[in-house]
Amino acid sequence: MDNLDTLGVSIANKSAVVGIYGLGYVGLPLALRFAEVGLKVLGFDIDARKVDMLNAGQSYIERLTVDLIQTARRQGFEATADFARTREVDALIICVPTPLDAHREPDLSFIVNTIDAALPHMRAGQLVSLESTTWPGTTDEVLAPRLRARGLVPGDNCALVFSPEREDPGNPHYGTKDIPKVIGGHTPRCLALGKALYEHAIHTMVPVSNTRAAEMTKLLENIHRSVNIGLVNEMKIVADKMGINIHEVIDAAATKPFGFVPYKPGPGLGGHCIPIDPFYLTWKAREYGINTRFIELAGEINHYMPQWVVGKIADALNERGKAVKGSRILVLGLAYKKNIDDTRESPAVEIMDLLQAKGAHIDYSDPHVPVFPRKRDYYFDLQSVTLTADSIASYDCVVLATDHDSFDYVLLQQHAQVTVDTRGRLSVADNTVAA
Structure with missing residues (x-):
């Protein structure tokens, strides 16, 4: 033997x-x-x-x-x-x-x-x-x-x-x-x-x-999601310009019992897989003389989304006679998706970084992430803010980046000066801006 x-x-x-x-x-x-x-x-x-x-x-x-x-x-x-x-x-x-x-x-x-x-x-x-x-x-x-x-x-x-x-x-x-x-x-x-x-x-x-087929399988799974999320994020930008609620459109399209799979737009891609894995294939494909333009375009759209959200925040503040610089902004949700504590590649963190670079005073609230974690690219010396009527009202803008179920959305809409909603979680209101 x-x-x-x-x-x-x-x-x-x-x-x-x-x-x-x-x-x-x-x-x-x-x-x-x-x-x-x-x-x-x-x-x-x-x-x-x-x-x-x-x-x-x-x-x-x-x-x-x-x-x-x-x-x-x-x-x-x-x-x-x-x-x-x-x-x-x-x-x-x-x-x-x-x-x-x-x-x-x-x-x-x-x-x-x-x-x-x-x-x-x-x-x-x-x-x-x-x-x-x-x-x-x-x-x-x-x-x-x-x-x-x-x-x-x-x-x-x-x-x-x-x-x-x-x-x-x-x-x-x-x-x-x-x-x-x-x-x-x-x-x-x-x-x-x-x-x-x-x-x-x-x-x-x-x-x-063989091992190559297994390696390609995982990349296909994640690229499939990246491309479809890139598509729906681009549709969100178009719908926003046309004054159309993209979430209403997706829900309506999802009633078709065949041929359509609903994907939800958001502030960008998070997690360790989807924001990163497509680039592993595009890099390797170049060795074979192949340009993966479709995959790379989806990556560009998804990578752009945090900047688009920041632009919507700036517009929302401007409508109220305020600039980003000097504004107090609270980001809700640090994790890359709801109801977890995983912040890897979270678009919420990039949004915080972009806003801080523009001179905003940034805080965050996330019951799953009580202290800002150690990260390779970003660091904020912050702890999660407890949401109360007074704390919410004290911010010039609240950004819903991750829609944890534990957030009190009624309290949020009642007391926020303006909320920028990147997840389509909030009901239509005068103090709510879809992003």
Whole structure:
């Protein structure tokens, strides 16, 4: 029996140890799920604060409660920042960010740094799964050569797969176990081992022919949303100029029982996937001499939306004899979508930055984000403002950037001097401006 046969046996009898690299919004739910079904899980993260919190049974993600963390700890889950412990695991699942660099090109440094930190401690008979969204070819062209340089040959004495994360934070209907899992292997043997591992934790597996097909699948999913959101955002701008309520139009169009899927406009794109992933494909496509004009145009429209919102804020203030400079503006909702605490790539933050650059005094209110989080590109020394009649009335303008269900919209419309609504949540009123 060779190394991969041994790995297959340990996966089948659930004695395999699963290593999750990156304990964020993707990695931590997956770690908890593997622990829940009885596998020993070792979570790796370079953030010592996260490691300490998890090992103390605490949580830093709102929807993953303390009870869930403490249950996982009793089931054997442990977090560490020591990559030397890679030798203890049978499967390495990489769930790290894949941002864009300053030139809006793919930044694989988190993936590369993770595998390079783990490689000195790897051994034959391990499975590597990349879940981070990336350009087609990353698994074969970036990870496989590094493994081979260590003497680890995918399909021979180790396994290599790509299985894109599909987490949807805040979705009450689909959790980690419920979302079908796409997976592609470097070789058929790699695919079989990866599929066997994930089948313990995920109800439905969707195998594809290779890692590139799996990588492209995730990009198609996100580009589909980006393009359709770009379309409806452009329609919103046109409708606004024509004095038409775009939300009324969308609701009416959605009554057609076939051929139309409703997408909602907003202040821009947020989350780690949709604002970023299309550019991974456009970058890789250039290698093949292809210009992805349609995808890039949608990206341009969506990227422009925070500036359009700021223009609507300026117009609303101007109508009341005020300038942006010197105005007190409250942004409602820091998260990128409602009812969650995830602020990654949130357009609300960009709107705050643009307004501050124009001389406005900025505050925010978000019950899910009590303190402005650490971010690579932006920083505001702010805490969430509690909404009361007096606090709302004290601002020259309130901007509804994220429509959390917990906001008191009646109180808001009763006491705001003017509200700029980017989500179509508020009823028509003299002190409300659609954006």
